[in-house]
Amino acid sequence: MQASLTLLTASASAAAAIVYLAHKGNVRANWFAICQQFESFCERISGSLIGSFAAMVILIALISLSAFALARHH
Structure with a gap:
């Protein structure tokens, strides 16, 4: 389970x-922000990022719950 948390x-x-x-771009690398052109794409990737961090929580x-359960049994 900890390995999956690390990968996530x-x-x-x-x-x-x-x-x-995608939102800010990088002028030094000559990468322009693409969110002005592809707003629906940026909304989707922002939503999936929020989902990833929710999955981490x-x-x-x-x-934590499994650690507490193991500690109670020993």
Whole structure:
């Protein structure tokens, strides 16, 4: 379960970086913000990013609950 939380954290962090580039762009790398042209795409990726971070919170709660349950039995 902790491995899945680690993978989810890494993928959500990478997605957050891409969402930031889509919204703000990077002038040094000559990447322009695409959200002015593709608003529905940016709404979707922002929504999926929120879902990823919500899944992280749920996994953290599940791991904490299972740790408390194991601690009570020993």
